[in-house]
Amino acid sequence: MSASILGLWNYWAVIVLMMTGLYIVTARDNLVKKVMGLNIFQVSVIMFYVSMAKVRGGTAPILVEGEETVLYSNPLPHVLMLTAIVVGVATTALALALVVRIQEAYGTVEEDELVRIDDDDG
Amino acid sequence: MKQPRLLREEVILRVVSKALVPLILLFALYVQFHGDFGPGGGFQAGVIFAAGMILYGLIFGLANLQRVWPPRRVELGIGLGVMLYAGVGVATMVRGGRFLAYGALDPHHPVHGQHLGILLVELGVGITVASTLIAIFYALGRVPPEPRG
Amino acid sequence: MSEHLPILQVVVPLLAGPLCLLLRHRLLVRGLATAVPLACLTIAGLLLHRVQQVGAISYHIGGWAPPLGIEYRIDLANAYVMVIVSAIAAVVMPFLPGHMGSAMVRRREHLFYAIFLLALAGLLGISATGDMFNAFVFLEIASLASYSLVALGRHRRALVAAYSYLIIGTIGGTFFLLGIGLMYQMTGTLNMVDLAHRLPEPMSPGTPGSRTVLVAFAFLAVGLSIKLAVFPLHQWLPRAYAHAPSAVSAFLAATSTKVSYYLLVRVVFSLFGAAYVFDALKLDRLLLPLSIVAMFAGSTAAIFQTDLKRLLAYSSVAQIGYMTLGVSLASVTGLTGGLVHLFNHALMKGGLFLAAACYGMRLRSSRIADLAGAGRLMPWTTAAFVTGGLALIGVPGTAGFVSKWYLVLAALEQGRWLVAVLVVASSLLAVAYVWRVVEVAYFADRDAGAHPIKEVPPLLLVPTWILIGATVYFGLRTELTAGVAEAAAGVLWESLR
Numbered sequence: 032m033s034a035s036i037l038g039l040w041n042y043w044a045v046i047v048l049m050m051t052g053l054y055i056v057t058a059r060d061n062l063v064k065k066v067m068g069l070n071i072f073q074v075s076v077i078m079f080y081v082s083m084a085k086v087r088g089g090t091a092p093i094l095v096e097g098e099e100t101v102l103y104s105n106p107l108p109h110v111l112m113l114t115a116i117v118v119g120v121a122t123t124a125l126a127l128a129l130v131v132r133i134q135e136a137y138g139t140v141e142e143d144e145l146v147r148i149d150d151d152d153g
Numbered sequence: 154m155k156q157p158r159l160l161r162e163e164v165i166l167r168v169v170s171k172a173l174v175p176l177i178l179l180f181a182l183y184v185q186f187h188g189d190f191g192p193g194g195g196f197q198a199g200v201i202f203a204a205g206m207i208l209y210g211l212i213f214g215l216a217n218l219q220r221v222w223p224p225r226r227v228e229l230g231i232g233l234g235v236m237l238y239a240g241v242g243v244a245t246m247v248r249g250g251r252f253l254a255y256g257a258l259d260p261h262h263p264v265h266g267q268h269l270g271i272l273l274v275e276l277g278v279g280i281t282v283a284s285t286l287i288a289i290f291y292a293l294g295r296v297p298p299e300p301r302g
Numbered sequence: 303m304s305e306h307l308p309i310l311q312v313v314v315p316l317l318a319g320p321l322c323l324l325l326r327h328r329l330l331v332r333g334l335a336t337a338v339p340l341a342c343l344t345i346a347g348l349l350l351h352r353v354q355q356v357g358a359i360s361y362h363i364g365g366w367a368p369p370l371g372i373e374y375r376i377d378l379a380n381a382y383v384m385v386i387v388s389a390i391a392a393v394v395m396p397f398l399p400g401h402m403g404s405a406m407v408r409r410r411e412h413l414f415y416a417i418f419l420l421a422l423a424g425l426l427g428i429s430a431t432g433d434m435f436n437a438f439v440f441l442e443i444a445s446l447a448s449y450s451l452v453a454l455g456r457h458r459r460a461l462v463a464a465y466s467y468l469i470i471g472t473i474g475g476t477f478f479l480l481g482i483g484l485m486y487q488m489t490g491t492l493n494m495v496d497l498a499h500r501l502p503e504p505m506s507p508g509t510p511g512s513r514t515v516l517v518a519f520a521f522l523a524v525g526l527s528i529k530l531a532v533f534p535l536h537q538w539l540p541r542a543y544a545h546a547p548s549a550v551s552a553f554l555a556a557t558s559t560k561v562s563y564y565l566l567v568r569v570v571f572s573l574f575g576a577a578y579v580f581d582a583l584k585l586d587r588l589l590l591p592l593s594i595v596a597m598f599a600g601s602t603a604a605i606f607q608t609d610l611k612r613l614l615a616y617s618s619v620a621q622i623g624y625m626t627l628g629v630s631l632a633s634v635t636g637l638t639g640g641l642v643h644l645f646n647h648a649l650m651k652g653g654l655f656l657a658a659a660c661y662g663m664r665l666r667s668s669r670i671a672d673l674a675g676a677g678r679l680m681p682w683t684t685a686a687f688v689t690g691g692l693a694l695i696g697v698p699g700t701a702g703f704v705s706k707w708y709l710v711l712a713a714l715e716q717g718r719w720l721v722a723v724l725v726v727a728s729s730l731l732a733v734a735y736v737w738r739v740v741e742v743a744y745f746a747d748r749d750a751g752a753h754p755i756k757e758v759p760p761l762l763l764v765p766t767w768i769l770i771g772a773t774v775y776f777g778l779r780t781e782l783t784a785g786v787a788e789a790a791a792g793v794l795w796e797s798l799r
Contacts, residue, residue: 053473056469056473062465065469069469069472069473072473072476073472073476076476076479076480076483079480079483080483083483083486083487091192093191093192108483108486111435113196114435114439115438115479117196118439118442118446118475120286121442121446122442122446122468122472124289124292124293125446125449125450125468126465126468126469127293128289128292128293129449129453129461129464129465129468130465131292131293132453132461133458133461133462133465136458136461137458145462149459149462228323228413229323229324231320231323232320232321232322232323232324232416233320233324234320235316235317235319235320236317236320236321236324239313239316239317239320242309242313243313243317246306246309250365251306251309251361251362251363251364251365252306252309252313252361252363252364253363253364254364254365255364256365257365
């Protein structure tokens with residue numbers, strides 16, 4: 032039992048990262064920190080895909096002349112994650128741009144203060 | 154914009170980055186066009202290119218960078234890259250293949266068509282990625298406009 | 303060119319977006335942005351027509367055959383969704399330039415249209431694709447574009463609403479991605495048809511991998527439920543729709559949740575199959591109560607709103623409850639009800655939000671109290687709102703009646719009398735919130751000091767009435783929507799196996 036738990040250590044790492052990210056998103060009031068939490072959350076999924084693709088002893092899937100049989104890791108998840116990273120960058124950029132605008136409009140990026148200002152507005 | 158001016162006064166930063174920026178850009182081009190034969194490709198190249206530009210912007214100031222890459226030209230680059238990518242797809246359709254079936258670009262030598270197709274598509278990706286990242290840098294580093302309520 | 307229709311459906315708006323950046327000229331951009339949704343509608347109509355004749359169409363991108371290559375697979379269900387999405391985009395278009403209040407948008411109009419067309423491309427892409435990862439990418443394109451559109455609202459609260467929409471939407475999207483990863487781990491494929499074949503049959507708990515498939519399903523279902531705003535995950539929706547520009551609310555309310563619903567239904571019925579989801583997992587035991595709570599909680603919350611757009615947004619939460627009720631009844635009739643309601647609700651809520659946009663343009667406010675006297679001064683807009691409201695209630699002769707009829711029918715089919723009674727009872731709550739608006743608009747007098755208002759120009763009235771007229775038309779001629787929805791439900795039910 033303990034062997035299988037330790038043998039799946041990559042999943043534990045993913046779970047820890049994911050929960051850390053989700054916790055930061057929900058527990059922090061600072062909007063920038065929330066974005067950081069969101070990033071950690073997304074990275075956990077990227078780690079999951081990449082670790083899933085690993086073949087023990089496998090290398091990069093590049094054809095080398097002379098060597099016909101190369102044992103290589105599954106390249107597809109890597110390619111997928113390249114796309115997911117792009118999505119993550121776009122999300123982060125948009126989130127930060129919104130934070131900049133919120134700072135300009137409200138003068139703060141703390142969620143509790145934003146709620147208070149909006150409540151005062153009625 | 155106080156910080157860039159301070160960075161510009163640092164001699165080491167200025168000299169090192171002045172030497173590094175051309176190398177970074179050259180490396181970006183290498184990754185871009187060698188992607189056909191080895192690891193590399195438009196996305197990575199675009200990121201490296203933008204990184205070089207952003208380094209320049211950080212050290213020498215946003216205004217100087219915007220003289221090289223006016224925001225409007227960056228915006229055009231974003232559109233142009235996607236158009237190039239999708240344009241290849243449309244060209245393959247016009248030539249009778251499926252969308253992005255590069256082989257159709259050169260009916261006599263499908264392999265040539267594939268080379269040409271992937272080169273153009275990756276170029277499109279590179280242009281768009283580099284422009285987008287520079288645009289993000291501009292958007293987050295801009296001087297705040299009038300507040301609104 | 304007709305063989306390329308599936309890809310053109312997505313590529314046309316996807317190309318038009320960046321083209322807006324290159325054109326920049328206001329008239330050219332507006333012309334392009336008006337033409338593209340119409341072109342999409344034509345393509346979607348042709349596709350629907352062809353699918354009705356020859357069955358599912360498969361398009362191999364780059365000439366690579368599935369399951370290795372990316373496949374666009376059009377069948378009745380997604381052709382039906384694409385028709386709705388493009389039609390709503392085409393109708394909403396005249397509202398976009400004039401209504402967007404802020405000067406920033408008017409100065410950089412081409413950027414706005416580029417984002418709008420990207421959102422359209424994303425929504426159509428989700429519907430057209432037959433590849434799960436491709437669906438994720440389009441889901442995020444559509445979502446990112448929606449976040450930026452919401453942020454363009456006039457009040458600064460739109461920024462906060464867009465931010466929280468972004469956070470929760472990204473969590474939903476990432477869950478969806480994780481679900482895809484787990485499925486890929488079990489099957490080694492991303493193609494929907496191939497997945498449907500390879501996902502292990504409904505299994506007993508001992509089978510290897512059964513738990514991974516279960517977790518994959520859980521992540522996919524929860525991720526999509528967030529994007530769809532299923533009841534306890536709906537908090538982002540009222541805020542986003544209330545603060546977005548009204549025309550954007552009309553577009554998103556009528557399309558974005560509908561496409562998420564389609565994808566959820568596709569995953570539940572086509573990939574995993576009703577046997578697994580309902581017989582083995584008993585999802586209906588969870589989804590049915592949630593749907594009913596959504597119907598009542600959404601409508602009740604709508605009654606107590608003071609803001610017109612927020613009222614409509616809470617009503618959307620309730621209407622999404624009706625759509626998921628159709629799923630949870632786990633029968634072809636129920637699914638037909640859900641799909642018909644998808645179409646009808648798109649028309650009704652689109653029309654109602656456009657009416658709200660008309661009010662917003664003249665009254666410069668979306669508070670219900672400010673509607674006083676609008677019934678007399680803006681007769682056409684108010685008449686549109688009332689007709690749309692009647693459809694929302696489900697009065698016979700309107701589209702809303704048809705979908706509720708199917709839902710009641712599906713409930714009675716299974717002998718669930720209580721569910722049928724609750725569907726009817728929750729419609730009575732809709733009477734209450736529609737009446738609140740009608741009462742103020744027709745029976746309250748406008749303050750003498752308030753600024754004068756008059757009817758909006760025909761350019762805005764015509765699109766509103768196209769949608770509102772359609773709710774009446776499809777309420778009377780049910781064979782068009784219900785017929786296609788029933789066939790589509792059959793296609794989805796059979797799954798892709």
